[in-house]
Amino acid sequence: MGHVPPGRAMESGVPPFGPSASWEVLRRRAELLTELRSFFADRGFLEVETPLLCRDSVVDLHIDPFAVEVSQPPGETWWLQTSPEFCMKRMLAAGATAIYQVTRAFRQGEIGRWHNPEFTMVEWYRCGDDMRAGMALLAELAQAMLGADSVLQIEYAELFRQGTGIDPLDATDKALREAARCHGLDAAGESTRDDCLDFLFATRVVPSLPREVPAVVYYYPASQAALSRLDPRDDRRAERFELFFRGVELANGYHELTDAAEWRRRARAANRRRASRGKREIPVDSALLRAMESGLPAGSGTALGFDRLVMAALRRRSLSEVMAFPWERA
Amino acid sequence: MAVYKTSEFRKGLKVQIDGEPYLMIEMNFVKPGKGNALYKCKLRNLLRNTVIDRTYKGGDSLEAADVEEIEVQFLYRQGDTFVFMDSKTFEQYELTADQVGDNWKYLKDGMICSMVLFNGNPITMTPPNHVVLKVEYCEPGAKGDTATNVTKPVKVETGAEFPAPIFINMGDLIKIDTRTGEYVERVKS
Secondary structure, three states: OOOOOOOOOOOOOOOOOOOOOOHHHHHHHHHHHHHHHHHHHHOOOEEOOOOOEEOOOOOOOOOOOOEEEOOOOOOOEEEEOOOOHHHHHHHHHOOOOEEEEEEEEEOOOOOEOOEOOEEEEEEEEEEOOOHHHHHHHHHHHHHHHHOOOOOEEEEHHHHHHHHHOOOOOOOOHHHHHHHHHHOOEOOOOOOOHHHHHHHHHHHHHHHHOOOOOOEEEEEEEHHHOOOEOEEOOEEEEEEEEEEEEOOEEEEEEEEEOOOHHHHHHHHHHHHHHHHHOOOOOOOOOOHHHHHHHHHOOOEEEEEEEHHHHHHHHOOOOOHHHOOOOOHHHO | OOEEEHHHOOOOOEEEEOOEEEEEEEEEEEOOOOOOOEEEEEEEEOOOOOEEEEEEEOOOEEEEOOEEEEEEEEEEEEOOEEEEEEOOOOOEEEEEHHHHHHHHHHOOOOOEEEEEEEOOEEEEEEOOOEEEEEEEEOOOOOOOOOOOOOEEEEEEOOOOEEEEEOOOOOOOEEEEEOOOOEEEEEEOO
């Protein structure tokens, strides 16, 4: 009497109390985390911890942080971090040379098979690395963690051409819009150049990658530089790279932008676009900006979704199979 | 008109596209780490039952469709018009033969069905999953043959024909699955 199976909800509104992932998967997950920590320890990285709740946050048009009303200082809004980027870069400006962190990141509204609003992120930085060195480290990690023999490295523009027949750096906005529409992006809403690139990349380009080979895609279009620096030899593209495996984006890395003025310009532009879409603006002035003004050493940094890595490594189809308590059970 | 923002998209949502009602039967959220979210949807047209694939991006929206499901009783057929009555309000609704489609085969007077209204007008009806119909005509059954895998056509009270086992006789009641049009069993009267 009274026994409730762990997978069954007792009444509507109350989630089942048991984990959604099996114990076998949770055990493998813990082993992968141990392997990951030794991967970084073996390479001389220092494990660090930074706060999840901060007075500032990354300003990005498409990343929405959770705002938290704090009682000290009274009346202020702080932010659950969407990545540990700010605090880790402050550490670099204060003398760190190679650091990594396993932490939680929070992103409002991102719920789906491959998304959970709270997730585990692994982020690392190494001073002196350029884009190639950052990519090489990521490829090494992919090989070690995913048990892959080799890692494909391919330029964004080349891959985009293969998947769509379109040159993403030179095509006109009109040509991109037409291609997006003809591949099923609803034409009713207004689409920016990046909306079209993202749509075509997600629906035509990523599926064209070999499924069982990890792929590092690099030199993203300049409009998608985020916080990476532009290629000094070709400013149509940015020194940004991503890791894909089994159709899923696992990691994003930069040859880091260190120019404070450029950083401020990009944050302000992102805030303007946020405001025009009815989104809350995020403070631009931050301790990171101060750190950059004092001198952020050149280097490369990468963020990796650990839950997705586990999902890919264990050949599971959804995050809920590899997380104990995903959003529906949190 | 009410609208649904992409953040409200979910399976089961009833929306309007180009003036026609659709049911969202699948919704997949995909978002690049740095980039706008994509909502990949499968939508079933509630008028024509066709399925379309559409992808929306974060910030898009769809008009809500005023779609309501009610319980009705089938009253009678007059030529190409089928007349139903709302079980609660007793209001009468008419559907054309086209709108009823193959469901005419199952419609007996007084049968309780479900009906979908779009902007207050009936667009489709669905009979119960199983209906019991009386066999009006068939070739005589072979005595002792209880095999169910050999069938013959039998004509039922609605005028429709269904394949049924050899042992079925005129006057028998048979249960039909309306989702497949298949014979299920003989029912004792």
